Amino acid sequence: MNNIMDGKLASQAVKMNLKKKIEFENLTPSLTVIQVGDNKASNIYIKNKKNACDEVGIKCNIIKFPETISEELVINEINRLNNDISVNGIIVQLPLPSNFNEGVIINEIDPIKDVDGLTYQNVGNLVLENEALISCTPLGVMELLKQYNVKLEGKNVCIVGRSNLVGKPLIQLFLQKNATVSICHSKSLDIKKYTKMADILVVAAGHPNLITKDMVKEGAVVIDVGINKENNVLCGDVDFKHVSEKASLITPVPGGVGPMTVACLLKNVVKAYLHQNK
Numbered sequence: 001m002n003n004i005m006d007g008k009l010a011s012q013a014v015k016m017n018l019k020k021k022i023e024f025e026n027l028t029p030s031l032t033v034i035q036v037g038d039n040k041a042s043n044i045y046i047k048n049k050k051n052a053c054d055e056v057g058i059k060c061n062i063i064k065f066p067e068t069i070s071e072e073l074v075i076n077e078i079n080r081l082n083n084d085i086s087v088n089g090i091i092v093q094l095p096l097p098s099n100f101n102e103g104v105i106i107n108e109i110d111p112i113k114d115v116d117g118l119t120y121q122n123v124g125n126l127v128l129e130n131e132a133l134i135s136c137t138p139l140g141v142m143e144l145l146k147q148y149n150v151k152l153e154g155k156n157v158c159i160v161g162r163s164n165l166v167g168k169p170l171i172q173l174f175l176q177k178n179a180t181v182s183i184c185h186s187k188s189l190d191i192k193k194y195t196k197m198a199d200i201l202v203v204a205a206g207h208p209n210l211i212t213k214d215m216v217k218e219g220a221v222v223i224d225v226g227i228n229k230e231n232n233v234l235c236g237d238v239d240f241k242h243v244s245e246k247a248s249l250i251t252p253v254p255g256g257v258g259p260m261t262v263a264c265l266l267k268n269v270v271k272a273y274l275h276q277n278k
């Protein structure tokens with residue numbers, strides 16, 4: 001049985017739906033990405049976002065500042081974009097250079113244009129189960145589970161990693177689906193105790209081979225969010241070769257959660273556009 005969750009295919013379905021909606025309803029959504037410096041990985045991520053926008057008909061502008069720019073000038077630019085009605089979504093590509101305060105910069109974005117779902121207002125609304133723009137990777141994980149008809153109600157979910165970007169929003173999203181959630185992190189004493197109980201295991205730690213076969217329940221659904229490079233080869237946080245012998249469904253890296261993240265960013269841009277133009 002093929003137990004691979006194909007994120008490329010699943011993301012294509014999301015993108016095709018968006019493309020149709022944009023064409024049939026004559027929508028004109030637009031995204032602006034702000035980049036500070038010339039981080040190599042960021043260059044690749046931004047290029048992927050731009051290509052995906054082009055695919056579905058979202059206008060994508062990239063504003064690239066040198067690393068030497070001041071925080072104040074970046075904030076001025078965000079404020080200009082906040083006030084520009086032709087801009088529906090704004091992203092500040094992370095990480096920012098170390099002299100920048102990411103929290104301050106991100107919270108300058110108008111929450112209705114915060115398509116990465118990282119402002120206080122959107123995070124708070126997610127927790128309160130109000131309408132919100134939600135972080136794209138957690139949304140991508142949930143969309144993938146939905147497309148593969150994975151039932152969540154009453155299931156034991158274990159999330160490894162508690163970042164603001166991935167782990168914490170996932171707690172809320174799984175709770176909303178009536179799953180029972182446990183969350184592990186670098187100070188957890190016995191991760192295996194929790195991963196072994198999980199019907200659905202999501203790993204977002206940034207450590208190759210953190211999750212081995214003995215840590216996984218027979219038949220579990222395993223979602224590997226990690227992106228690492230080992231000997232110049234991309235890999236996730238899960239020992240894919242061996243864990244896939246035990247999992248009922250498992251995501252590969254690359255080709256799993258990554259493409260879903262980009263597809264859900266596009267979804268957020270269209271959602272922001274519709275909200276701003278209702």
Ligand code: NAP
Pocket residue numbers: 137160161162163164165166167184185186187188191204205206207210225226227228257258259261
């Ligand atoms: P992060 O901010 O560095 O957070 C990592 C989390 O993992 C932290 O909560 C940390 O615990 C925990 N952790 C680290 N080592 C651990 C260990 N040995 N055992 C248990 N927990 C451990 O990273 P992130 O932004 O969430 O990203 C995580 C991974 O996902 C990275 O590889 C990143 O590249 C990838 N990622 C992929 C996508 C995608 O689209 N596929 C999107 C975003 C991120 P503490 O809190 O105790 O430090």
